[in-house]
Structures are given as structure tokens and as C-alpha cells.
Amino acid sequence: PEERLSLADPEWSDVHVVTGALKLFFRELPEPLVPYEFFNPFIEAIKLPDPQEQVERVAELVKSLPPVNYATLRYLLAHLCRVMERVDVNRMTRQNIGIVFGPTLLRPEREPGSLAAGMAQQNKAVELLLAHFDRIFPA
Numbered sequence: 356p357e358e359r360l361s362l363a364d365p366e367w368s369d370v371h372v373v374t375g376a377l378k379l380f381f382r383e384l385p386e387p388l389v390p391y392e393f394f395n396p397f398i399e400a401i402k403l404p405d406p407q408e409q410v411e412r413v414a415e416l417v418k419s420l421p422p423v424n425y426a427t428l429r430y431l432l433a434h435l436c437r438v439m440e441r442v443d444v445n446r447m448t449r450q451n452i453g454i455v456f457g458p459t460l461l462r463p464e465r466e467p468g469s470l471a472a473g474m475a476q477q478n479k480a481v482e483l484l485l486a487h488f489d490r491i492f493p494a
Contacts, residue, residue, distance in 0.1 A: 387461060453478035
């Protein structure tokens with residue numbers, strides 16, 4: 356039988372529990388929300404020298420995601436944009452959200468030799484998605 360959870364239960368009152376559960380859900384997916392085949396193209400887009408080109412290329416990549424991945428990513432990032440609006444209360448800057456969600460949403464199929472370099476780019480990708488949400492996910 357399906358287990359029913361109530362978010363009103365005290366165990367869910369700590370935002371870190373909810374955030375941890377959300378991150379764990381995305382980390383445990385058989386394939387990341389941004390599928391493996393998109394990892395290198397995303398990282399290449401982030402490395403482009405022109406910020407305008409970065410946004411255009413990422414927008415093209417996002418548009419080509421499978422519809423379910425696109426919709427889920429859009430919904431999650433819209434929520435994270437709302438989280439950033441409360442930065443004065445929660446200290447979740449765009450950079451902090453990138454650090455927390457970058458490696459969860461966007462990861463290579465095989466771990467690279469240099470984890471730190473890869474993670475910085477994964478974080479930057481999430482930061483770019485948040486910074487240019489309206490252009491990347493037009494209404």
C-alpha cells in the first residue's frame with residue numbers, strides 16, 4: 356500500500372529536512388534531471404566567453420530537454436527563485452543555491468578526475484539558470 360505523508364507532521368517542520376529530502380530525491384534518480392548527454396554541452400555553454408552567448412546556448416539546451424525534465428526543472432527553478440527572494444531571512448543567495456543544487460541536478464555519467472573543477476561549473480550552470488530564468492524559461 357502507498358505510504359501517506361503529512362507535511363504538517365513535526366518531523367517536516369525543519370526546512371533542512373525538506374531540502375535534504377528534495378536533494379536526495381533528485382540525487383537518487385536513475386539519471387539526473389539534466390540527462391547525462393546534456394552535461395558536456397551545458398559545461399561548454401558555461402565556458403563560452405560571452406555571457407550573452409552563454410544564456411542563449413543554455414536556453415537552446417533547456418528547450419531540447421525531454422518535456423518531463425523541462426517541466427520539472429522549470430518548476431524547481433521557479434521555486435528556487437522564490438527562495439532567493441527571501442535571501443535576507445534564509446541566506447540562500449544564487450551562489451549558495453548553485454552550490455547546493457549544482458551537483459544534484461547536473462552531473463557527468465562518470466566522475467571526472469578533478470571533482471572541484473567540475474563542481475564549480477555545475478554550480479555556475481545552476482546560477483545561470485536562476486539568474487536568467489525568465490529568458491531561459493519564457494512564460
